[in-house]
Amino acid sequence: MEDMLFYDRMQFAFTITFHYLFPQLTMGLSLLIVYFKGKYLRTKIDKYNTAAKFLMKIFAINFTMGVITGIPMEFQFGTNWAKFSDLAGNIIGQTLAMEGLFSFFLESSFLALFIFGEKLMGQKLHFLTGFLVFLGSWASGFFILATNAWMQHPVGYEILENGKYVLTNFSALFSNPWLIPAFLHNQLASVVTSAFVVTGIGAYYVLRNQNVEYGRMFLSTGIVFGLVSSILLAFPTGDWAAKNVVKYQPATFAAMEGIFETEEGGAEIILIGQPNMVEKKIDNKIAVPGILSFLTYQNWNQQIAGMNEFRDDEIPTDVPGLYYSYHMMVGLGTIFMGIMALAAFLLWRKRLFGSKYLLWVIMFATPFPYIANTAGWYTAELGRQPWLVHGLLRTSEGISPTVSSGNTLFTLLGFIGLYILLGLLFLLLVGKTIYVGPESQKH
Amino acid sequence: MEIFWYIIISILLVTFFILDGYDFGVGIIHLFFARKENDKKVIAKSAGLFWDSNEVWLVVAGGMLFMAFPTFYASVFSGFYLPLIMVLWLIILRAISLEFRSQFNAQMWKDMWDKIFGVSSLLLALFFGIALGNIVRGVNLGGIENGISKYEAHYFFLPLWDSSFSPGNTHLGVIDWFTLTIGLIAVIVLAIHGANWIILKTNSSINNKLKSVVFNLNIALLLLTVFSLSIWHIVNPSPIKNFIDKPYFIIFPLLYLTGLIGLFFVKRLKKEIYGFSLSILVIIGGITSSIASIFPVVLPSTNDVHASLTIYNTAANEYGLNVALGWGIVGLILLSIYLIVQKRFLGGKIDDMDYGH
Numbered sequence: 001m002e003d004m005l006f007y008d009r010m011q012f013a014f015t016i017t018f019h020y021l022f023p024q025l026t027m028g029l030s031l032l033i034v035y036f037k038g039k040y041l042r043t044k045i046d047k048y049n050t051a052a053k054f055l056m057k058i059f060a061i062n063f064t065m066g067v068i069t070g071i072p073m074e075f076q077f078g079t080n081w082a083k084f085s086d087l088a089g090n091i092i093g094q095t096l097a098m099e100g101l102f103s104f105f106l107e108s109s110f111l112a113l114f115i116f117g118e119k120l121m122g123q124k125l126h127f128l129t130g131f132l133v134f135l136g137s138w139a140s141g142f143f144i145l146a147t148n149a150w151m152q153h154p155v156g157y158e159i160l161e162n163g164k165y166v167l168t169n170f171s172a173l174f175s176n177p178w179l180i181p182a183f184l185h186n187q188l189a190s191v192v193t194s195a196f197v198v199t200g201i202g203a204y205y206v207l208r209n210q211n212v213e214y215g216r217m218f219l220s221t222g223i224v225f226g227l228v229s230s231i232l233l234a235f236p237t238g239d240w241a242a243k244n245v246v247k248y249q250p251a252t253f254a255a256m257e258g259i260f261e262t263e264e265g266g267a268e269i270i271l272i273g274q275p276n277m278v279e280k281k282i283d284n285k286i287a288v289p290g291i292l293s294f295l296t297y298q299n300w301n302q303q304i305a306g307m308n309e310f311r312d313d314e315i316p317t318d319v320p321g322l323y324y325s326y327h328m329m330v331g332l333g334t335i336f337m338g339i340m341a342l343a344a345f346l347l348w349r350k351r352l353f354g355s356k357y358l359l360w361v362i363m364f365a366t367p368f369p370y371i372a373n374t375a376g377w378y379t380a381e382l383g384r385q386p387w388l389v390h391g392l393l394r395t396s397e398g399i400s401p402t403v404s405s406g407n408t409l410f411t412l413l414g415f416i417g418l419y420i421l422l423g424l425l426f427l428l429l430v431g432k433t434i435y436v437g438p439e440s441q442k443h
Numbered sequence: 444m445e446i447f448w449y450i451i452i453s454i455l456l457v458t459f460f461i462l463d464g465y466d467f468g469v470g471i472i473h474l475f476f477a478r479k480e481n482d483k484k485v486i487a488k489s490a491g492l493f494w495d496s497n498e499v500w501l502v503v504a505g506g507m508l509f510m511a512f513p514t515f516y517a518s519v520f521s522g523f524y525l526p527l528i529m530v531l532w533l534i535i536l537r538a539i540s541l542e543f544r545s546q547f548n549a550q551m552w553k554d555m556w557d558k559i560f561g562v563s564s565l566l567l568a569l570f571f572g573i574a575l576g577n578i579v580r581g582v583n584l585g586g587i588e589n590g591i592s593k594y595e596a597h598y599f600f601l602p603l604w605d606s607s608f609s610p611g612n613t614h615l616g617v618i619d620w621f622t623l624t625i626g627l628i629a630v631i632v633l634a635i636h637g638a639n640w641i642i643l644k645t646n647s648s649i650n651n652k653l654k655s656v657v658f659n660l661n662i663a664l665l666l667l668t669v670f671s672l673s674i675w676h677i678v679n680p681s682p683i684k685n686f687i688d689k690p691y692f693i694i695f696p697l698l699y700l701t702g703l704i705g706l707f708f709v710k711r712l713k714k715e716i717y718g719f720s721l722s723i724l725v726i727i728g729g730i731t732s733s734i735a736s737i738f739p740v741v742l743p744s745t746n747d748v749h750a751s752l753t754i755y756n757t758a759a760n761e762y763g764l765n766v767a768l769g770w771g772i773v774g775l776i777l778l779s780i781y782l783i784v785q786k787r788f789l790g791g792k793i794d795d796m797d798y799g800h
Contacts, residue, residue: 061542067495068538072531074505078520079527082598085520089513090759094767097506101774104503108496109781116492117788166760400521402586402593402600411528418532425543432546 003405005396008080011412013381015072017374018419022066024373027141027187028194029059030134032225037130041123049123051217052130054438055198056114059133061429063111065422072415074100080408084388084398090166091157092147095173099143107136141190142183149178151389152380153248165392178248181240182380188233189376192336193369195226199343200366201434203359211437216353219362223347227340234333239295245383246296249390251310252383255319256326257292258282259306266293267304270327275320280307317385325378332372339365444764445754446739448511451771452504457730459500460571461636461723466490466497467571468637470537470564471630473557476656482647483557484545489644490560490637491541496785498534510767514597515741515757522582522599523574526617530570537563565630572629576622577601579733580610580678581743581751588613596749597757610678615745621678624671631664632729635706636722643715654710657718661706664725668703679743685736692735699728 033055040048074096077085085093110132118126156172157165167173199222205215245253254260258270260280269291273282293302307315316322343362346352353359384390388398469490477483509516520527540560544553582601586593594600604616612619618626638653638660686692702724709718737743742752750756758764 064495064538064542067498068535071498071502071534072528074502074509075520075527075531077509078516079524080521082517082521085509086514086517086597089509089516090763093506093510093513093516093759094763097503097510097767098770098774100499100503100506101771101778104499105496105774105778105781108499109785112493112496113785113788120788160760167763167766170762170766400517400524400598401595402598403521403524404600407524411525414528414532418535422535422539425539429543429546 004403004408005399007405007408007412008399008403009395011080011408011415012076014412015069015076015415015419017377018423019066019069019073020374020377021370022062022069023137023141024190024193024370025197026059026062026066027137028190028192028229029055029062029197030130030137031191032194032198032221033059034127034130034134035221035225037127041127047213047217050438051214053118054214056111056130057433058197058430060111060115061426061433063107065426067108069419069422080400080403081388081398082400082402084393087163087393087398088165088389090164091150091154091173094167094170095143095147095150099140099147103136103138103140103143105136107133107140110136138187141187145183145186146173146176146179148380149173149176149182152182152384153178153244154389154392159392165389178244181237181244185233185237185241185376188229188237189369189373191225191229192233193373195222195229195340196336196362196366196369198222199226200363203363204434205437206353207356207359207363211439214438219343219352220347223340223343223352226336227344230333230336230340234337238330238333243296246304249383250305251307251314252316252322254305254307254310255316255322256379256383257304258323259292259304261308262303262306265303266290266299266301267296268292269295272327275323277319313386316383318382322379322382325375325382328375329372329379332368332375336365336369336372444761444768445511445758447768448507448758448764449739449741449754452507452511453731453734455500455504455507457727459497459504460726460730462497462500463494464568464633464726465636465640465719466494466537467564467568468633468635469640470561470637471568471634472637472641472653472656474561474565476649476653477557477647479648480553482649483553485645485647486641487541487544487557487560489641491544492789494538494541498538507771511759511764512741512754512757513759515752518584518597518599518752518757519742522601523577523617524600525603526570526574530567533563533567533570537567568630568633569626572626573618573622575629575730575733576625577617578742579625579737580615580619580621581745583613583615583746584742584744584752585746585749587746587748590748592748597752621671621674624667624674628664628667628671628729631660631667632722632725635660635664636719636726639709639715639719639722643719654718657706657709661703661709664706665703668699679736683736685738689735689738692738695728695731695735697728698724699732702726702728 033052036048036052036055040046040052077096110129113121114126114129114133117129121129150173153176154165155176156167156169158168159165198218202215202218202222205211206219242253245256257267258273258275259267260282266289268287268289270282270285270287273285273287276283290300293304294300296302296304307319339361343352343358346355346358386394386396388395469486473483473486477486536559540556540563544556544560546552582599584599585596586599601615601617604618605612605614607614608616608619610619610621635657638657641647642650642653686696702721705721706718706725709721712718734741739753739755740751741754741757744751
């Protein structure tokens with residue numbers, strides 16, 4: 001039983017982590033594409049149109065990867081988490097089916113039209129198809145976050161005698177207090193990823209001294225998007241999301257922040273240190289007193305509950321994993337703000353394109369938002385453990401009762417092999433597209 | 444309300460098999476009949492252009508099934524664990540073969556992806572047919588052995604095969620000689636369907652030859668259909684009982700028969716769209732006849748201890764189904780609009796259409 005749970009969790013974690021590498025770019029990138037296409041409509045300067053179409057090529061590759069790695073996500077609810085699907089399918093089936101019907105069709109239909117239909121449709125309609133692709137991809141994120149919000153903080157249900165959760169209030173799924181902060185935080189994180197990818201490509205072109213015109217355009221637009229989104233990411237949306245954790249999952253909050261014991265007076269914020277689970281303390285700690293209480297309650301002396309105040313079966317299963325995920329997310333987020341602020345300053349002083357060192361930094365920063373996004377989701381998901389539906393259903397009670405661990409290990413290994421191949425091919429294809437550059441598509 | 448959702452999901456699934464079905468068929472035809480590079484390219488393109496929007500139908504059908512019949516979803520997806528995951532792998536392999544084929548202009552690179560495309564299409568068609576066979580045959584619900592249930596009443600688990608390969612055995616496997624027969628029928632039907640699609644959408648040099656291929660495959664289809672009907676009673680003791688009780692169900696086998704007979708005249712059809720329409724009839728008729736023969740059961744139980752899964756004992760609660768009706772209708776209207784818009788701009792032969800990257 002322990003083995004079954006372990007392999008089921010590993011497979012879901014592996015496949016969702018890989019899957020989310022792609023949507024986190026497409027959601028943000030669609031916004032930038034709409035921006036460039038819109039700018040072309042207003043200014044009629046060709047290079048904005050070329051830029052939009054070039055980015056849509058990168059979008060399309062990522063979209064394909066997102067689709068083919070996304071189908072296994074939907075299937076796995078049934079294959080590996082049958083008990084959960086049976087008990088909660090009444091509720092999460094709603095939001096998942098809505099995702100398919102409202103966003104997936106929208107996105108895929110209009111992506112095809114955007115790519116093949118520019119000459120047939122005229123520019124205004126072409127802009128509209130781009131906008132609908134954006135709308136579809138964000139709606140997709142919304143429905144997935146609504147599903148996750150119900151698992152983090154279940155609302156609008158009742159429990160039947162046979163143990164099933166059934167929906168009693170449809171609109172509660174969308175007015176769930178967990179949903180909007182999580183959704184905004186997630187979407188902004190996606191904009192940060194796409195902004196870093198676009199500025200990364202821009203820096204590459206400027207440093208390579210090819211496609212320089214586009215390189216500068218990508219840099220200056222990407223930096224504005226990146227600065228604004230990375231600030232909004234921390235405040236207010238990150239702040240809201242954290243306050244939800246304090247309110248609805250206080251044990252998770254204590255674990256995330258690495259608070260083992262409740263301290264008299266205000267709680268310190270731990271910047272660096274390793275959780276020592278044996279002695280229940282943080283090793284090599286660097287902390288600032290009072291800040292955590294202030295950030296959480298706007299009061300320097302407010303007490304914050306430590307893990308000692310909760311039963312063992314309420315505390316997240318993997319405290320160090322959760323603590324590191326959270327700290328990686330916050331630390332990287334802070335660095336992103338710094339990079340973008342510096343770049344924006346130099347852009348304003350008109351010195352950015354000559355600042356070789358910063359351009360190298362921007363180029364090599366490209367993978368890090370992916371790490372931060374992943375760490376953010378690990379914070380949410382490890383933080384929910386040991387619950388599958390917080391307060392209602394233990395993760396161990398949600399797995400498929402009939403699928404043995406041998407079978408799951410077999411399919412997990414298969415997924416690992418296949419996804420490594422997929423990842424290599426993806427890098428090859430995206431690399432080639434970027435290397436060839438925006439100009440080549442004007443045949 | 445259960446019947447309504449049953450019909451909606453059936454329509455979604457049948458649409459998926461019509462749309463992505465020609466993709467699979469194109470892959471099978473491509474594997475066996477495309478020889479010239481130009482034909483290979485244009486045939487792969489006729490599938491590659493639309494595969495992702497076709498596959499969305501599967502995702503939506505899956506989502507709807509999850510929402511409306513969660514118990515069925517949980518039971519079937521965990522019970523057929525291995526074949527389902529393998530289907531996922533095949534879907535992924537097929538998709539990347541379409542996307543990566545044109546990336547490098549080297550013959551071996553293209554040949555490699557062509558083979559993967561063909562083989563994965565063939566296996567997918569086979570697996571989907573086998574799946575239908577399993578649904579009709581039923582499974583050992585609750586995992587009864589010597590009168591004792593291993594699992595709760597609506598769970599089961601099937602290995603890929605049992606060494607007996609017999610649909611009558613107490614130990615069942617996903618693949619036995621009955622389900623394999625249905626799988627072969629699916630391969631042939633989709634190959635015919637794919638050939639009709641190629642004829643409709645391209646000007647490939649083998650279009651005329653493909654009409655003979657359709658004709659010959661159709662003979663095989665007729666023989667296999669007769670064979671499968673003659674053995675049907677082994678897995679389902681009263682195959683025609685449902686059709687006698689509900690005489691209007693006879694429309695479904697009639698659709699199948701019309702398509703099957705019509706396809707023998709494929710060489711004399713005036714318009715290419717007629718051939719494609721006939722293979723659509725075969726697909727609709729084949730799937731609907733099979734599921735109608737067990738309706739309202741959706742998964743028969745092969746033991747006497749646990750009842751079969753029906754649309755009634757696997758459905759979500761009334762409230763959930765009702766609200767879903769509201770947004771479902773809105774969604775389907777929007778969907779029709781997208782399809783009309785897409786059709787308007789991307790109809791016609793695709794040979795010269797400029798394909799993406």
